[in-house]
Amino acid sequence: MRQQLGLVLGAARSSRESAETNLARLELQRRILQVGISRAATDPELSEALLNPAMAGLRDQLNEVHNAFYRDAGTVPAKLRALVEEAAPGPAGQPPSSWLGRIGGESLTPPPLWRIGSSTLDSTGPFPVAVPLLEESHLAITTAPKTRAAVEAMIEGLLLRVLSAMEPGSVRVHLWDVGQLTAVLPNLYPLSRTSAVTVYDPARLEDLLDELAGHIRRIHAQTMQAGHQTLRGMRESMGQRTEPWRIAVLFGNGEEWAREPLRELRRIAGGALAAGISLIVVDLPTVLGGGVENIRLLDERHAVTSMTGSEIVVDLDPPIPATDAGSTASRLAEALIARQGGPRSFADLLPTELGQESSARELRAPVGFFEGDPVEVVIGDGSPHALIGGPSGSGKTNFLYALIGSLAARYPPDELALYLLDFKEGVSFAGLAPGRRDASWLPHARLIGVNVNTDREFGLALLRFLADELRRRSAAAKEHEVTDLAALRQQDPDGHWPRIVAIIDEFQYLFAGRDAVTNQATALLEDIARRGRAQGIHLILASQDIAGIDAFWGKPAVFEQCTLRIAMPKARRVLAETNNAAVAAPKWHAVVNHDSGVAHGNQLAHVPDSSGKDIFASLQRELWERYADEHQRPRLFDGAHSPMLEQVPAYVSLTPGGRPHALIGQSIDVEDAACAVELSRSPGRNLAVLGTAMAEALSIMDAAARSLGRQFAPGDVEFVVCCLVDRCAPAVDQVADGLKADGHLIEKLREDELTERMLRLLEEPAEHPRMLLLYGVDAALPTLEAKKPGELKSGLDHFRAVLKQGPTKGVHTLGWWRSTARLKDTLGFGGPDDIGAWAALDVQGSELSQFAAGQVVHWSPRPGRALFFDRSTHVSPEVMIPFDRPEH
Structure with a gap:
């Protein structure tokens, strides 16, 4: 037993001595690394410690590690240069002199990295430093004293790189500065006359947040319906860009925001990248959701980033001269305007071949253009009814003609039936019926009523007719055991089931009095608005001003069903209460909104001249020659003339x-x-x-x-x-x-x-x-x-x-x-x-x-x-x- 215990104690003693020796070697290694391997040889204390036989070979081991590190480190700048050259091609990584003033081409996938400066590791020279941006990451920038100009120059350079690398119109920039009413990145202001740059009032932060949040919700709904998780996934699957990328730049001042807007910004940051939105926030003391790249300025020329680590100092690229930046922004704006193709005409709304669309699922037709792209109106289950508002002279009648013409050109009369009623003292729709000068008529029109401002009973008769048609279609749907028009047409292919669109201009005249006509019209309109979508009966209600309609107070059923809102310039109470887009809309434009007037659904559209002399008439004559033999002329009711x-x-x-x-x-x-x-x-x-x-x-x-x-x-x-x-x-x-x-x-x-x-x-x-x-x-x-x-x-x-x-x-x-x-x-x-x-x-x-x-x-x-x-x-x-x- 004594012998076994002696062996055990000896082994333990030997292990302890070995551990103490290793600990001493590690401690000595730490002290040498603290002062540096080259300096350790001149340090008396460290030199004496290295003479200890237990420390033999430690110097050689450290020298080998040192030499291996510098052998590998010598290849890093070259690798970084190659990486940035590959991940940041063209304007994303090249010097400004090689791309300033040039226009980018179409691309489905933006570069993942964008250059902001350079850094140096050794004598092999500097390597570029780039940060992720579009769909890759947000940027959170923290300034140092007296570095505001440097931050603006860095952001301006980044934005010009993005705008120059991508196709004109494919990137939209939103600028907000808590401390400045104007002059936010002023060199980019030539782009503010287009949609490429939008500047927000410092007191209206909620406008920007609402727009971004609504855009995320809309994109999320689109991508989820298409079976994708992100906008990038849907874009790559479809092989085409469906939405522009967005960059929102928010300049703070280091102060905390109010709780609600800060919470909203965090929610936006969490879902923005999937919707194609990147945030650049400056001096905002909060942690954003999603991927974030941090940049901290040390002085006017240097910064550190989370991409390179705190030990590597980045030399920021020099600011782009103001004249060069301004001229580049002007060229980009001109290229974007040129891409829009200049003013569009009514003929541009029409398809290459008439009457080729089916209305079984929905009605879809362009009514105007935004930056060269058509802006469509969709009437179907998702947006069954429309509300159009605009004061006198705002272009409401012109918009109605653009809508009627675009629909009639795409859908034959068997697919679309129009019932047109104009309560004001005028003949807006009279030209769609045969007249003394022109015998043609619009074959899609079944009923045309004009000058009926004193004949509210005629509007009531139209609503009764639509209610009867609704009951007829509901009975047919019940008989065929279906629930919507598309299924009914599939089950009853021999039936005549076109989509019905009833357009009532100045519809508020229906409710002008407190009498039986108002009561009956209100009840019928509510019923049609609520049940009409399933049976393909749609209402388009237009008015100069709906503020005075007392019949609907406490009865919001009609307005809730009018999810499609169209506001002409200066229109009031057509869009949501907080949506003021129509106030700033220019002449000959309309704000088209399929989301019940909420701001994120706004689409600005330039509406071409559609009601001028011989513009609509030429289309009508062509449609009449094509379809008149198969369809009866419309019933014309003119309240200003008694029939013979x-x-x-x-x-x-x-x-x-x-x-x-x-x-x-x-x-x-x-x-x-x-x-x-x-x-x-x-x-x-x-x-x-x-x-x-x-x-x-x-x-x-x-x-x-x-x-x-x-x-x-x-x-x-x-x-x-x-x-x-x-x-x-x-x-x-x-x-x-x-x-x-x-x-x-x-x-x-x-x-x-x-x-x-x-x-x-x-x-x-x-x-x-x-x-x-x-x-x-x-x-x-x-x-x-x-x-x-x-x-x-x-x-x-x-x-x-x-x-x-x-x-x-x-x-x-x-x-x-x-x-x-x-x-x-x-x-x-x-x-x-x-x-x-x-x-x-x-x-x-x-x-x-x-x-x-x-x-x-x-x-x-x-x-x-x-x-x-x-x-x-x-x-x-x-x-x-x-x-x-x-x-x-």
Whole structure:
């Protein structure tokens, strides 16, 4: 045991002595390295320690390591020079003299490194120092006292290298300085007239942060939808650049930011590189997310970087002379403007071949240009409805023509149906319908309404039509068990399912009053806006100013669905509240935004002249020649003109036979229909015209008589005519003479013959229908009320009996009363049932309730319009347009 313990203790002692010797060697090695191997030989203490036999070979070992290091170090500058030459070609790494003033070419992948200076390791000479930038890293720069000019020169040189190396327009620079309102990198200001450089107000940091954050969200959505993680991955997969690179330069002053903008900047930094954004921040005391290269200035000429380490001092490149930098920026700006191709025309919006697109998924068409690239409007499930705003003279009508023309050129009429309505006093869309000078029309247009500012009912009729079409399409989708238009068209290829686009200019007129029209229009518009996207029905609402629309306060459903916002210069409240892009938009431009007006969705577009003389007309004529044989002309409704009876399809189609019905006016409806009163052998089938408006009253009576005449063969009907208003006698004689010329029986009565004729109408058997045309019935009441001696009944009693019993015997009264009170006197205590239909002219709605089944009638008289009610067909009265009756 003693022997084994002795062996163990001896081995332990030997190990301890060996460890102590190694520790002493390492300690001596550390001391030699601290003073340097060359100096150790002259140090007495270290020389004596090296004489110790235990330290034998240490000097030789250190000399070998020293020599090996310097042998390898001698190759480093050459390797670094080769590396930078490969990773920073052309302007990215070459001296400014070789690239200043030159224009870069197209490239999908930017250089990973960009030169800022040089450094030296040994006598082999300096090697270049470069830092990563585009899509590789952010830059965080910290200044030293009196180095602001050096930092600006370094950043300016970097930006000029980037802008000179890349294709014009492929890089956009955003400049913000907390301490300067202007003169941020002033040598680059020639580029500020293009999109290449944008300078932000120091008090509006949120504008820059919002734009960057929105851009990241938009790019992230695009790349994720395309199945990629980064913009670079999507670009390399597609083989083309889809978005410009962005560099945001933020000059701080070393002070802490407020918590919220600082948090937003960190979020931006974390996702910026994947979206093609690089940040350059100066004196910003925070740690950015993502890859960051740090540069710390030591003085005006020297700096250290995290790329090279703190032991290697970088000699910054000399500043580019201001004149050279300014002239280079000017050349880059001119190259970018030249690349845009100068001003574009309406013809540039059109495709090379007409009508080749399908609207099954969406509608897509360019409406303008930004730096030579087309700016598209997309109408589909993602952006189903559009809101367009712009004050008078801002180019709103021109934009609408650019949109209509671009869509019509790409999609044939079977793919796109347009319903166009203009409420203001003008004829913006009238040229799309056939006219006297130009017989062509736009084949895509189904309905064109102009000058309808006083006919809000026509806008309501359009909304009702769209609601009916929406129900029809929903029923078809349910039948085929699909949920959207694309699937419906796939399941029902033989059906006719074009996308419908309804453009309503000055749509706020629909909600101008607090009445039933406003209430119904609001409800219909909300329903169409909410459900229309799935069935391919889209609304484009345009207005000069939407600030005064009270109907939508508390009902944001329509505006929330209008995710496509287009703001003309100086437009208010079209984009988001904080988005002021339209304020600064130049003339002939529009801000197109597919993201509900949020600033990051802004796209500025120059809209070419599309509404000038013969510009749109040439396209329309070409489309008309191509498609007119297969499509009907659009229905034109012009509120400034009353229709001619002879031109109304309902009048032209009248022939003898069937139940007679009197046409009395034009219906304010999507279909070109007429208001008519059926004169069947049923009680109450009489017509009363109410009011003192003589021209309109004569028009209604004239249309009723002439339309009835076309429905009877000669001799099959008798017209009993009595005119009690002297001023109307020539017009009445003209109607009677016309009916007589057509072979109809005409009997003209004087006022004193009325009583006897009323009695005979009741007693004589009716061999054929009789139409009693009475003009100014109220004027005959004194005569009718008079009784002859010995008679129990007056002529008025006989007239009341004719009104009550006549329709069942084929005797119908069509009379004009100049006041509702006189009509009540005529009817007596029997009530209004004997007047089955009436047309009111200059009569207030409060006077008409008793003749409309007791319902409240909202009607204020207006020129050229009448209120029509037929108790057998109407739930409530409707506004109609009396036919135009030319004076002879």
